Amino acid sequence: MIFFHIFFDFISGQHYVNVTKVTLTQVTLMRITQEAKKENRKKILRVAEKLFTRKGYEQTTTRDISESCGMAKGTLFNYFKSKETLAMTLVAQAMDKGRKNYLRRKSGRESLVEELFLLVASELRALRPYRDYIGPVLESGMSVFSKKSICPAGEEVRLAHMETVASILDAHGFEMVPNSIPVTLYWSLYLGILAFWSNDTSENQVETLAMIDYSMQTFVNTISANLQLREAAGNE
Amino acid sequence: MNENTQFILTTEQTKKIPVSSFMRMWSLGSSQARIAARYFAYAAQKQFVSKDRKKELQNHFHLKSALQLLGTMGYLRGAIMKMGQLLANMPQLLPHELVEVFESLQFEAPPMHYSLIREVFLDELGKEPEEIFSRFDKRAFAAASLGQVHRARLRNGKEVAVKIQYPSIAETINADMKALSLLLQSMRFKKDFQYLHAHVQDARNVFLKEVDYRSEASFMEKNRKLFIGTQIVVPVHYPELCTRRILTMEYLPGKHVHNFLAQKPGIAKRNHFGELISYSLVHSWFSLRTVYADLHPGNYVLMDDGRLGFIDFGCYRQFDEERWKLQIDGETAMFQDDQEKLMHFLTKLAMHSHPEALDPEWVDLFLRQMKWIIAPITARGPFDFAGKEYVEHGAKLLRESFRKGYTRLDPFYNWSNRTLLGHRALMYRLKCSFDYSSLYLGEMQKYS
Ligand SMILES: Nc1ncnc2c1ncn2[C@@H]1O[C@H](COP(=O)(O)OP(=O)(O)O)[C@@H](O)[C@H]1O
Numbered sequence: 001m002i003f004f005h006i007f008f009d010f011i012s013g014q015h016y017v018n019v020t021k022v023t024l025t026q027v028t029l030m031r032i033t034q035e036a037k038k039e040n041r042k043k044i045l046r047v048a049e050k051l052f053t054r055k056g057y058e059q060t061t062t063r064d065i066s067e068s069c070g071m072a073k074g075t076l077f078n079y080f081k082s083k084e085t086l087a088m089t090l091v092a093q094a095m096d097k098g099r100k101n102y103l104r105r106k107s108g109r110e111s112l113v114e115e116l117f118l119l120v121a122s123e124l125r126a127l128r129p130y131r132d133y134i135g136p137v138l139e140s141g142m143s144v145f146s147k148k149s150i151c152p153a154g155e156e157v158r159l160a161h162m163e164t165v166a167s168i169l170d171a172h173g174f175e176m177v178p179n180s181i182p183v184t185l186y187w188s189l190y191l192g193i194l195a196f197w198s199n200d201t202s203e204n205q206v207e208t209l210a211m212i213d214y215s216m217q218t219f220v221n222t223i224s225a226n227l228q229l230r231e232a233a234g235n236e
Numbered sequence: 237m238n239e240n241t242q243f244i245l246t247t248e249q250t251k252k253i254p255v256s257s258f259m260r261m262w263s264l265g266s267s268q269a270r271i272a273a274r275y276f277a278y279a280a281q282k283q284f285v286s287k288d289r290k291k292e293l294q295n296h297f298h299l300k301s302a303l304q305l306l307g308t309m310g311y312l313r314g315a316i317m318k319m320g321q322l323l324a325n326m327p328q329l330l331p332h333e334l335v336e337v338f339e340s341l342q343f344e345a346p347p348m349h350y351s352l353i354r355e356v357f358l359d360e361l362g363k364e365p366e367e368i369f370s371r372f373d374k375r376a377f378a379a380a381s382l383g384q385v386h387r388a389r390l391r392n393g394k395e396v397a398v399k400i401q402y403p404s405i406a407e408t409i410n411a412d413m414k415a416l417s418l419l420l421q422s423m424r425f426k427k428d429f430q431y432l433h434a435h436v437q438d439a440r441n442v443f444l445k446e447v448d449y450r451s452e453a454s455f456m457e458k459n460r461k462l463f464i465g466t467q468i469v470v471p472v473h474y475p476e477l478c479t480r481r482i483l484t485m486e487y488l489p490g491k492h493v494h495n496f497l498a499q500k501p502g503i504a505k506r507n508h509f510g511e512l513i514s515y516s517l518v519h520s521w522f523s524l525r526t527v528y529a530d531l532h533p534g535n536y537v538l539m540d541d542g543r544l545g546f547i548d549f550g551c552y553r554q555f556d557e558e559r560w561k562l563q564i565d566g567e568t569a570m571f572q573d574d575q576e577k578l579m580h581f582l583t584k585l586a587m588h589s590h591p592e593a594l595d596p597e598w599v600d601l602f603l604r605q606m607k608w609i610i611a612p613i614t615a616r617g618p619f620d621f622a623g624k625e626y627v628e629h630g631a632k633l634l635r636e637s638f639r640k641g642y643t644r645l646d647p648f649y650n651w652s653n654r655t656l657l658g659h660r661a662l663m664y665r666l667k668c669s670f671d672y673s674s675l676y677l678g679e680m681q682k683y684s
Contacts, residue, residue: 105354105364110349110350110351111349113349114349114350114351115351117349117351117352118351118354121351121354121355125355125358202404204359206356206359206403206404207403207404209352209355209356209403209404210402210403210404213349213352
């Protein structure tokens with residue numbers, strides 16, 4: 001953080017008037033490489049997405065991707081540690097878009113169940129293009145079993161989603177305690193929905209809608225019951 | 237209706253389900269529905285094999301458990317209701333009381349929330365309700381058996397009713413139908429099982445048609461054209477806003493029979509609507525050769541200006557040429573009391589090859605029932621549908637037929653039978669009396 005501040009001040013040149021020409025050039029170079037890196041990253045994601053869709057996720061290798069990008073396999077590796085990370089990043093981006101849609105769509109008058117439903121349904125809709133390979137991706141990226149090798153992209157997805165859930169709960173008068181049993185329950189239900197959805201053969205995955213509704217109702221019933229218990233205890 | 241059922245009916249009807257805290261039991265693989273199916277099959281089976289009073293009471297107990305279970309199920313109850321409808325089409329299998337209980341459940345499915353509806357809209361029409369309509373009521377104003385109905389306004393200002401099907405209800409019911417078929421297998425050693433099975437298959441086919449609202453829309457359109465220029469209004473539908481799970485149609489303002497009667501209308505008004513309802517059925521019967529298998533008071537909207545709204549075209553059966561001829565010949569024989577022709581009709585109906593194979597007891601009962609059915613036609617002049625003698629006699633015949641439980645019958649016959657009974661029940665509720673005979677015979681003549 002501190003570094004960024006300094007860096008910012010540095011290039012804006014407001015506080016460091018006596019900078020030499022050489023350093024300025026260095027900065028410009030840094031900016032170029034930063035931007036080039038960004039571009040490369042975007043390109044890789046774009047190419048990977050295309051290949052996953054065309055060839056299938058399983059059939060696509062990192063070599064295929066690097067070749068299509070016209071870069072060495074090692075270079076690709078600098079950007080994404082594995083095919084799974086790459087796919088997970090795509091998934092994370094889609095979910096992000098889904099959450100933006102949720103924010104746009106919500107009226108603020110939804111009940112808790114309804115709003116959670118809206119969030120998850122919006123995410124899944126944005127995820128549709130990736131549905132074919134989301135199963136294996138989530139399995140490696142969000143597995144509940146491998147605590148040791150947490151995939152950073154997967155962890156990001158989890159945090160971003162849970163942050164939104166926390167704000168929804170907050171708006172409905174519930175406080176979300178991290179790592180509490182209800183949170184774990186929620187996350188299990190959510191993963192269950194994702195798993196169900198990825199295998200849902202019904203038209204437009206219509207059965208998943210029922211699944212989301214049922215899961216969210218279950219969750220809300222549980223936390224409401226908790227609340228009532230606590231209130232009852234407090235009254236005594 | 238006996239005391240037990242009366243009790244069940246009243247308690248189940250008055251116990252409203254609290255919608256807010258309602259847990260929508262969309263169960264995985266619909267296990268609830270399967271449990272319920274087991275209950276029903278159990279109750280049905282008991283009815284099927286036993287006749288004594290004690291067993292009957294036991295059945296009532298099971299019936300009650302089944303209904304309580306129903307009360308805890310979310311829109312899955314739609315599925316169960318459909319299954320009930322299916323079973324209700326087999327009076328041979330179910331006690332009459334159960335049929336009535338099912339009918340009482342008709343209006344009680346819990347609502348889908350708006351977030352769910354939006355997803356259905358996005359999937360079906362690619363747009364949100366708000367993008368399509370200038371106004372869309374987020375709360376349903378009526379329940380449908382497989383979904384719910386919302387009011388909305390089109391961009392051109394037209395008021396519409398939008399029927400939306402519960403997601404995956406069709407799949408659920410399909411699975412439950414399979415379960416039911418399997419359960420019925422346990423009765424396969426029973427005499428006439430094959431016919432029973434045929435009834436299930438037949439009902440299943442009719443039912444499958446109902447899950448596609450597009451087919452309902454096209455049949456509705458056919459009926460709309462049929463009734464142009466009469467006092468019967470069938471809603472216009474909007475094809476670009478109709479899909480398998482969404483049906484957008486003109487909203488018909490008015491009251492259902494129940495609310496109409498609550499205002500204590502005079503005999504003239506009751507007769508007026510009784511006659512219109514009869515005309516809607518008789519006219520489509522002769523001109524389209526169809527019967528409405530799902531006839532219930534919710535199908536009619538009694539409008540303030542005296543017109544009759546006719547809705548719900550999801551569940552109907554159309555006669556093919558051969559069946560139609562048989563039906564008309566049978567009716568004519570009945571009117572003329574032509575014994576030989578009647579026997580021929582009954583032989584076909586019971587799927588025998590010779591009249592000698594007919595069960596005389598069944599023939600006797602059937603003829604008495606037919607006589608009751610055609611009484612309003614043979615009467616000539618105004619007929620009092622609420623006449624004490626007529627009603628009591630009908631109830632007695634019905635009980636007798638349920639007790640006997642014949643299954644060897646062309647499944648098709650179930651549907652027309654149900655419509656006829658539904659019609660007589662409606663006329664009884666309206667306590668009306670008019671010249672049904674001229675109406676019926678006039679139409680018959682026009683289309684023969
Ligand atoms: N066009 C309409 N105008 C007014 N009310 C309607 C209309 N369509 C449906 N409804 C209301 O919704 C209820 C259920 O609709 P219906 O078509 O009978 O459903 P189902 O699918 O169960 O047959 C009706 O009983 C009626 O109250």
